[in-house]
Amino acid sequence: MEFKVPTMAELMAMGEEPEILFWVGCAGSYDERAQKITRDICKILHHVGIKYAVLGTEESCTGDPAKRAGNEFLFQMQAMTNIEVLNGYNIKKIVTGCPHCFNTIKNEYPGLGGTYEVIHHTQLIQDLISEGKLKAEGGESFKGRKITYHDPCYLGRGNGVYEAPRKALEVLDAQLVEMKRCKSNGLCCGAGGAQMFKEPEKGNKDINIERIEEALETQPQIIAAGCPFCMTMLSDGVKLKDKDQEVKVLDIAEITARANGL
Amino acid sequence: MASQLIFLLLTLAGVALFSFNARKVIRNIKTGKPENRTDQPAKRFATMLKVAFGQTKMAVRPVPFLLHLVVYLGFVIINLEVLEIMIDGIFGTHRIFAGLGGFYNFLIGSFELLALGVWLACAVFLIRRNILKLKRFSGVEMKSWPRSDANYILITEILLMTAFLLMNAADSKLQALGEGHYVSAGAFPVSAYLQGLLPTFASSLILVERVCWWFHIVGIFAFLNYLPYSKHFHILFAFPNTYFSNLKPKGEFTDMASVTNEVKAMLDPSFVPAEIAPGKFGAKDVNDLSWINLMNAYTCTECGRCTSVCPANITGKLLSPRKIMMDTRDRLEEVGKNIDKHGADYQDGKSLLDDYVTREEIWACTSCNACTEACPINIDPLAIIVELRRFAVMEESIAPASINAMLGNVENNGAPWKYSPADRFNWAEEG
Numbered sequence: 222m223e224f225k226v227p228t229m230a231e232l233m234a235m236g237e238e239p240e241i242l243f244w245v246g247c248a249g250s251y252d253e254r255a256q257k258i259t260r261d262i263c264k265i266l267h268h269v270g271i272k273y274a275v276l277g278t279e280e281s282c283t284g285d286p287a288k289r290a291g292n293e294f295l296f297q298m299q300a301m302t303n304i305e306v307l308n309g310y311n312i313k314k315i316v317t318g319c320p321h322c323f324n325t326i327k328n329e330y331p332g333l334g335g336t337y338e339v340i341h342h343t344q345l346i347q348d349l350i351s352e353g354k355l356k357a358e359g360g361e362s363f364k365g366r367k368i369t370y371h372d373p374c375y376l377g378r379g380n381g382v383y384e385a386p387r388k389a390l391e392v393l394d395a396q397l398v399e400m401k402r403c404k405s406n407g408l409c410c411g412a413g414g415a416q417m418f419k420e421p422e423k424g425n426k427d428i429n430i431e432r433i434e435e436a437l438e439t440q441p442q443i444i445a446a447g448c449p450f451c452m453t454m455l456s457d458g459v460k461l462k463d464k465d466q467e468v469k470v471l472d473i474a475e476i477t478a479r480a481n482g483l
Numbered sequence: 484m485a486s487q488l489i490f491l492l493l494t495l496a497g498v499a500l501f502s503f504n505a506r507k508v509i510r511n512i513k514t515g516k517p518e519n520r521t522d523q524p525a526k527r528f529a530t531m532l533k534v535a536f537g538q539t540k541m542a543v544r545p546v547p548f549l550l551h552l553v554v555y556l557g558f559v560i561i562n563l564e565v566l567e568i569m570i571d572g573i574f575g576t577h578r579i580f581a582g583l584g585g586f587y588n589f590l591i592g593s594f595e596l597l598a599l600g601v602w603l604a605c606a607v608f609l610i611r612r613n614i615l616k617l618k619r620f621s622g623v624e625m626k627s628w629p630r631s632d633a634n635y636i637l638i639t640e641i642l643l644m645t646a647f648l649l650m651n652a653a654d655s656k657l658q659a660l661g662e663g664h665y666v667s668a669g670a671f672p673v674s675a676y677l678q679g680l681l682p683t684f685a686s687s688l689i690l691v692e693r694v695c696w697w698f699h700i701v702g703i704f705a706f707l708n709y710l711p712y713s714k715h716f717h718i719l720f721a722f723p724n725t726y727f728s729n730l731k732p733k734g735e736f737t738d739m740a741s742v743t744n745e746v747k748a749m750l751d752p753s754f755v756p757a758e759i760a761p762g763k764f765g766a767k768d769v770n771d772l773s774w775i776n777l778m779n780a781y782t783c784t785e786c787g788r789c790t791s792v793c794p795a796n797i798t799g800k801l802l803s804p805r806k807i808m809m810d811t812r813d814r815l816e817e818v819g820k821n822i823d824k825h826g827a828d829y830q831d832g833k834s835l836l837d838d839y840v841t842r843e844e845i846w847a848c849t850s851c852n853a854c855t856e857a858c859p860i861n862i863d864p865l866a867i868i869v870e871l872r873r874f875a876v877m878e879e880s881i882a883p884a885s886i887n888a889m890l891g892n893v894e895n896n897g898a899p900w901k902y903s904p905a906d907r908f909n910w911a912e913e914g
Contacts, residue, residue: 226911247898249910256910263911281897289850290886291765291872293739295894297746328735333743374851379734402792405856406543408795412708414850418889418899422847425799432794 226263228277239274241266241345242312244326246319247282248449254456255318257448261478262318262342268483269394270356273316275402279306281323283473290415297333304335314338316345318474320376320448321413327380333352341376343386344472350392360482363393368476369400371432371455372407373448386447389473393480398439408432412450433458439470444470491698492538497704504711508781511819515774516762520727521686530861532728538762540859544788548602554640558718559600561594561647568700578654581668592670595651599673605637612637619787622796624806629785630712636715643702650695653688660685720782721860727775728861733852736869737765765873768834769815774868779862780812789854789864795847802847804854804864810839811867836871845871846883 232239241316243266249259266273284299307315315337317323327339340348349355357363368390376382383404390397402408411421411428433455436444444459446452455470471479520527532538538555541548570579580587612620612633620633652674657665662685681691710716717724741762747754766772789798789804796803814835821829836842848868855863875881882890889899897904 222913223909228908245910247900251898251900251902251909251910256913259535259910268849274568275911276910276913278904281901281904282905284893284898287890287893288736289869290882290890291869291874291876292890293742293873294746294877295890297739297742298749299893299897301746301750324732324734328732329738332738374849374853375734378852378856380732406792406853408792408797409849409851410855411794411849414848415886415889416849419846419883419885421798422795422800422802422843424795424847428794428849431798454799 222260222263224263224267226272229274229279229312230277232274233310235426237272238311240272240318242307242310243275244283244317244322245275245448246317246322247413248453249318250280252449252453254452258449258452258472258474259318261472261474261483262316263483264483265346265349265355265474268481269349271375285321285325286415286418288325288329289413289482294330296329300330300333300335304330304373307337308336312337313338316340316342317360318342318449320373320379321450324375324379341382341385341447343376343389344382344391346473346477347385348395350389355477355481357392357477357480361407361479363395363443363476363480365394365396365443367396367398367439368393368443368445369398369436369439370403370445370473371400371410371436371445371451372404372426373446373451374407374409374413376447377407378405382415386445386473390445393476395443398441400435400439402435408435410451410454412454417450417453427458429454429458430461432453433462437462437464441468443476444468446470448474450465484575487573487575493701493704494569495573497707501707504567504708507819507823508711508716510776510822511815512774512781513813514770514818514822515772515777516770518773518775520729520775522893523730526730527726527728530728530730531722534728534861535721535725538859540857540861543857550607553597553600553604554608557597557604557644560597561601563590564594564647565703567701568696568892572700577664578666578668581666587668588670591651591668592672595671595673598644598647602641602648605640605644609634609637609641619869622787622790622803622805624803624809625785625787625799629809632713632715635709636713639702639706639709639762643699644697645707646695646702648674648677649681650692650699653681653692653695656681657685657688657692658689678809710796714783714785717782717784717860720778724778724782727778729855729863729866732877733855737866739873763874764877765875766867766870767836767874767878769818771874772811772835772867776811776863776867776870777815779864779867780808780815782807782860783812783862784860785809788857789860789862792853792857794849794851794853800843800847801841802844807840807844807864807867808862811835812838818905836874840871842881843877844868845875846886 243262248255266327280297281303284296288296288364315326323339323341355360368460370390410432430432444455446455450474452470459465459468459470506914541551551655567580571577605855611617651671654665655674656678658667763771769777785805787805793802821831845868850865852865854866892899892901896902
């Protein structure tokens with residue numbers, strides 16, 4: 222990276238507080254594909270000059286997969302440990318790179334003593350665009366390119382965020398096409414509810430194949446995602462359909478970073 | 484006089500039997516765990532008005548929406564006529580509201596048009612189920628009883644509407660003959676076309692009119708008493724079910740206060756937890772579920788919108804959200820019968836998990852909330868699936884091996900994969 226990503230510990234040592242904490246998440250930290258998205262989110266934050274920080278090695282799993290799998294103990298252990306860290310740093314506002322972290326911190330942490338203003342990175346991008354701080358210039362042109370957006374369940378149906386990601390794409394002057402099942406009727410990529418970490422049950426098709434077939438029907442050049450798990454499922458699907466040369470699966474943060482030449 | 488007495492007894496018996504069975508259903512629902520859903524009454528009331536009265540979530544599928552709207556309006560409006568039938572039945576009068584004149588004619592005329600609409604809509608519904616065999620109405624859980632149940636309801640509605648129209652046809656013919664107490668009242672835009680089917684003699688017409696009148700009212704009482712056994716219970720339960728529905732974001736799962744106490748005590752030895760009655764974690768049987776989950780089960784109309792959008796079901800997995808609801812109701816009915824026969828503490832050795840819902844089903848769920856979004860009356864199958872998972876994981880420690888591995892990783896590494904926490908920030912070094 223061309224710049225240093227600041228951690229909370231460093232800021233605290235300097236007696237400073239960030240405007241916003243970037244919660245990276247496990248996928249964003251460890252998964253190679255998702256790491257690229259994480260770095261792009263940092264590039265955007267750096268580019269617009271927001272004072273931000275990450276927790277670095279002090280971050281731990283939000284407990285989301287444990288809670289969806291039914292292990293409330295483990296979830297609450299994780300949650301309370303994280304809340305202690307977040308409250309210790311006096312965090313007020315959080316942006317997450319993952320809809321699962323977003324949902325968990327926003328909705329399930331307040332009851333355990335962790336109340337913050339939580340937004341997803343697509344909402345941050347939309348805010349920056351509407352404030353005029355972020356444009357789509359100085360980088361790759363997406364003008365006229367066909368993009369279809371896949372709604373992550375925990376962003377869309379889970380929390381009613383349908384417009385922000387679409388607004389973030391509209392600024393590109395691209396050709397946005399909707400899949401048949403979109404927004405509140407969107408089809409899951411197959412990874413939610415801790416499915417990401419297990420083999421699917423017996424059936425006649427994998428869910429990500431069902432979804433990718435629908436996405437490909439729109440004949441897109443880019444499939445836009447907003448979740449690292451959807452990213453894995455959709456990328457796998459495109460590869461299995463042997464379309465990974467023509468069709469790119471990109472996170473909205475990556476598209477935004479590219480459009481701005483970051 | 485005798486007919487008035489019979490009518491009165493029939494009415495009392497019909498209402499008494501219904502309240503006896505309805506009370507049992509309410510008792511069954513109350514065997515569930517408490518869950519407070521009394522906050523934000525104004526928002527709850529608005530939700531009920533919008534979703535149950537206004538049927539806004541039905542509009543997603545325009546064809547069944549319009550057909551259902553006709554039957555719904557027909558049901559609600561034609562039942563105004565029942566008020567007149569009740570008064571006539573008890574006091575031995577005939578068309579007591581005839582004095583309303585033009586307005587009465589308007590009412591009867593509207594009822595007739597609606598009755599025709601209901602008749603046709605039900606016929607289309609029967610065709611969709613039995614001839615077109617729409618995929619939504621099939622599935623492993625749609626065995627012979629649920630299929631017959633739907634057909635019984637539709638056929639009964641057709642018969643009731645037929646009786647209503649034939650009654651009016653005979654009545655208007657008798658009015659024309661100037662027969663006895665058949666006062667000239669009402670407008671008959673539909674039944675006028677049925678007059679030709681009826682006999683011409685007054686005595687036969689009176690017989691037809693009376694038989695239809697009795698069939699209509701007895702049919703209504705029979706229908707009322709059929710509800711507790713049928714998926715058609717939604718006509719009543721849709722209202723409380725939407726009123727008490729989940730107002731929080733769909734992505735948010737319930738918190739478990741009992742767990743919070745234990746976790747707090749673990750993290751801070753000086754913490755003294757408030758006294759909370761020990762209980763199971765999660766649900767093995769219906770009584771471990773909340774009363775909301777159980778009311779959801781009685782409310783389900785088995786329309787299958789949930790299953791038709793479930794990603795697991797679409798891709799051939801065993802999971803069907805509709806089956807989760809039907810299993811919950813079937814098991815709860817069984818538990819209720821056990822209470823009737825053997826008393827409240829009887830254990831039959833069966834449970835919702837394993838005897839009704841299998842592990843394969845609960846682990847196929849992606850928790851995507853497509854089912855809860857699709858339900859026209861805000862039923863939440865996901866909440867039940869989560870409770871069953873909680874029992875399997877926290878009480879039994881039985882989960883797919885890969886899930887256990889993931890949980891182990893979260894516990895030891897703070898991530899669902901086997902990576903070292905020390906490497907968590909390495910992403911910033913590269914790229």
